[in-house]
Amino acid sequence: MSHHITEAKELFYSYPDGHRAVNGISFCIHHGESVGIIGANGAGKSTLLMLLNGILTPFQGDVIIGEVKLNKSTLNMIRQRLGMVFQDPDDQLFMTTVYDDVAFGPRNLKIDEPQVERRVLSALEQVGIAHLKDRAPFHLSAGEKRAAAIATVLSMSPDILFLDEPTSSLDPKSRRRLMNILKGFEHTKIITSHDLDMVLELCSRVIVLKNGQVIADGPAKDILTNKKMMEEAGLEVPLSLQKCPVCGKTKPDADFR
Amino acid sequence: MSNIVNAIYNIRQFDELARQDSFIHRLHPLAKLLATLVYTVVLVSYDKYAIIALLPFLFFPVFVAAAGRIPAGPVLKRLLYVEPMIICVGLLNPLFDRGITIILGHAVSSGWLIFISIVIKGSLAVTSALLLIATTGMDGIALSLRELKVPKIFVLQLMLTYRYISVLLEEAARTLQAYSLRAFDTKGIKRVVWGPLLGQILLRTLDRAQRIYEAMCLRGFMGEYHIGQEPRPKPGDIMYVMGWGTFFAASRAVNLPLWLGNLLTGALK
Secondary structure (H helix, E strand, O other), X not given: OOOOOEEEEEEEEEOOOXXXXXXXXXXXEOOOOEEEEEEOOOOOHHHXXXXXXXOOOOOEEEEEEOOEEOOOOOHHHHXXXXXXXXXXXXXXXXXXXXXXXXXXXXXXXXXXXXXXXXXXXXXXXXXXXXXXXXXXXXXXXXXXXXXXXXXHHHOOOOOEEEEEOOOOOOOHHHHHHHHHHHHOOOOEEEEEOOOHHHHHHHOOEEEXXXXXXXXXXXXXXXXXXXXXXXXXXXXXXXXXXXXOOOOOOOOOOOOOO | OHHHHHHHHHHHHHHHHHOOOOHHHHOOHHHHHHHHXXXXXXXXXXXXXXXXXXXXXXXHHHHHHHHOOOXXXXXXXXXXXXXXXXXXXXXXXXXXXXOEEEEOOEEEEHHHHHHHHHHXXXXXXXXXXXXXXXXXXXXXXXXXXXXXXXXXXXXXXXXXXXXXXXXXHHHHHHHHHHHHHHOXXXXXXXXXXXXHHHHXXXXXXXXXXXXXXXXXXXXXXXXXXXXXXXXXXXXXXXXHHHHHHHHHHHHHHOXXXXXXXXXXXXXXX
């Protein structure tokens, strides 16, 4: 798996109630790319992430991670290379201490304990919460919980990071801290979010979904400033590129089409 | 509503107690589990009329609580939750066993004696189990059960049940909060909404449990809980089990309070 390519080939998925959430999605994300997947509620973002992680199996189409096709026999091997950060950190933190939570993945990989400890401390330091290692996860603030959730996947040394709404329910300061942490990562990052300003700042490429289909895929700046297309997808141009509510001026580098 | 929030807090409080550092906390989990198992088995092996002979068995929970710096409040509070069940088990004895037993020259109903004996045995057994959780934690108990070759599936079931209790309680707390904010002037929950409310809580809990399970699988969970460096039993751990084992066996073989009483009265004479 020298090139951490993430490829979706003609993916189709319907939920048991018949709702078709993903309707023929294809794209290829290369090593080190930072990609934002955006779209209105129900556009298929979370379903797509679950398909890419192998939590859901597509009815049709393939997911290819690092030149290996995702199927039952390759699932465990591929999952060791992926790190998924859930929207609600409480879903991800289930052990009694932050340390044990971060160590959960490496221990499942049967890594020896001194090495587990090194990985845990390094992951906690990367997200800046090494001092919280002995705390119970339910005692942490929302921002600390999010950082701990990210540390739980970093300790697995993944090549590709999937983040589902990473900035939701964070206060502005915690949001900024998290964005700075994510900026420092060299992993391939695939981020679904409604926080378009964060996407603009962190992602070089954006994929826009609507009704389970890709309606745009290209450089973040080109797509996020395309007002017509954003509105068609049920979105808005990022707030930082909109007119100032006080002076009515637009940011000098904003380029609306 | 506040009861549920309290329940969540209470579950977590035991996790916190288990993370303290003391002589008892540092013992190998298996040593603590074995001592508690032997204690319970010896306790229930006593004659149904035994009361005075049970007194030395108070020493074990008192010692564990004191040495482990476990406050009495949380343990006694949980004991109170189980107490009605213990009382129910023994309640019919005073009705059916109407015999008379003479104790210290006083006639006492045998049924009541059995009832008191059941309450004491039950309370002591539950207290020792609670102290085991408060000084070892569920992870440690799971580890020792695996060392006793208890099948993986049962241990996992125990661990996940413990994990999901708080998930269920959190969902219930949220649902009830939403209900109480819109149910003005009503005490409790109206019977007509019991069904939808319970269904809602169940569905949401299943959903949440599914997400947690997915998060575990994504981090390589294959049905085995690893808790890191598994501690090796030290001589102190063996001595702990042997020491308590000897004490329990001696208490079972000799009625210590009676023997002490005889010794003292004999000395006085």
